[in-house]
Amino acid sequence: MSTPLFPRVGVIGAGTMGNGIAQVFATAGAEVLMIDANPEAGARGRATIEASLARLVKKERFTAEVAAEILGRVAVGTSIAELTDQGLVVEAVVERKDVKCAVLAELDQHMPAETILATNTSSISITELAAVTGRADRVIGMHFMNPVPIMTLVEVIRGQETSDATASAVVECSRALGKEPVEANDYPGFVSNRVLMPMINEAVFCLMEGVATREGIDTVMKLGMAHPMGPLTLADLIGLDVCLDILEVLHRGLGDDKYRPCPLLRRMVAAGRLGRKSGKGFYDYDR
Numbered sequence: 001m002s003t004p005l006f007p008r009v010g011v012i013g014a015g016t017m018g019n020g021i022a023q024v025f026a027t028a029g030a031e032v033l034m035i036d037a038n039p040e041a042g043a044r045g046r047a048t049i050e051a052s053l054a055r056l057v058k059k060e061r062f063t064a065e066v067a068a069e070i071l072g073r074v075a076v077g078t079s080i081a082e083l084t085d086q087g088l089v090v091e092a093v094v095e096r097k098d099v100k101c102a103v104l105a106e107l108d109q110h111m112p113a114e115t116i117l118a119t120n121t122s123s124i125s126i127t128e129l130a131a132v133t134g135r136a137d138r139v140i141g142m143h144f145m146n147p148v149p150i151m152t153l154v155e156v157i158r159g160q161e162t163s164d165a166t167a168s169a170v171v172e173c174s175r176a177l178g179k180e181p182v183e184a185n186d187y188p189g190f191v192s193n194r195v196l197m198p199m200i201n202e203a204v205f206c207l208m209e210g211v212a213t214r215e216g217i218d219t220v221m222k223l224g225m226a227h228p229m230g231p232l233t234l235a236d237l238i239g240l241d242v243c244l245d246i247l248e249v250l251h252r253g254l255g256d257d258k259y260r261p262c263p264l265l266r267r268m269v270a271a272g273r274l275g276r277k278s279g280k281g282f283y284d285y286d287r
Contacts, residue, residue: 014045020148188253
C-alpha cells in the first residue's frame with residue numbers, strides 16, 4: 001500500500017461524496033477524521049464505507065483483514081474543533097456557496113497555517129471561496145467524481161491565488177490515491193460540469209418537448225454515443241437538485257442562456273423528485 005502524501009486528513013461532510021473521499025484516503029493509508037454536524041449522518045457515512053469495503057472483499061480486491069484495517073483508519077466527529085494537525089482538509093458539504101464559505105472560514109480560523117484547505121465543489125469559484133480565508137494561496141479545488149472509490153478522475157482547480165506548491169502537493173496526493181489528476185483553471189463548472197450539464201439539460205428539454213421518451217433519450221446516448229448510461233439516468237444518480245444548482249452557477253457565471261435550466265428540471269426539484277436519493281426522479285427507484 002502506498003504511503004499518502006498527507007498521513008492525517010480531515011473530511012467535512014459524511015454524505016455520498018464525503019464518505020467516498022474518506023474511504024479512498026483511508027485505503028491509501030491515511031488516518032481520516034470525517035466531520036458531520038449531524039451524528040446520525042456521520043454514523044450512516046461510516047456504515048456506507050463499511051458496506052463498500054465489504055463489497056470489495058466479496059470481489060476479492062482485498063481480504064477482510066485489510067478491510068478492517070481501512071475502516072479502522074476512519075474516525076467520525078461532529079465538530080471542526082475536533083480536527084488538530086491534519087495537513088489536508090477536504091470540504092464536501094452541500095453545493096451552496098454560503099455553506100461552503102462558512103465551513104472554509106471556520107477551518108481557516110481553526111487549522112494550522114500550513115494546512116491545505118481543499119473544496120470538492122463541482123462548480124463554485126475557488127477564488128471566491130478562498131477569499132473568505134486568510135490563506136488563499138493554500139486553498140484549492142479537489143473535485144472527485146461519484147462514486148469516489150470507483151471513478152479515477154480528480155479535477156484539481158487553482159484559484160487566482162493558489163500557489164504552485166499547493167497545486168503540486170494536491171496533484172501528487174491525488175496520484176498517491178490511485179487517481180488521475182487533471183488541472184483546470186477557475187471558470188464556472190470547470191471542465192467536467194461545463195461540458196456535462198448542458199448535455200443533461202438538453203436531454204431534459206428533449207423530454208419536456210416530447211422529442212422522445214426518457215428510455216428513448218437514454219438509449220440513443222448509450223448505443224449511439226457509447227455512453228455507459230443515459231443522461232437522464234445519470235442526472236438521477238447525481239441528484240436533480242445538484243444538477244440544477246450547477247446549471248444556476250453556469251448561467252450566472254457565464255451569462256449565456258445556453259445554460260438556462262430547463263423548466264421541467266426546476267419543476268421536478270420543486271416536487272422533491274431528486275433522483276435516486278429521494279426514490280423518484282426521471283425514473284422510480286426502490287429506496
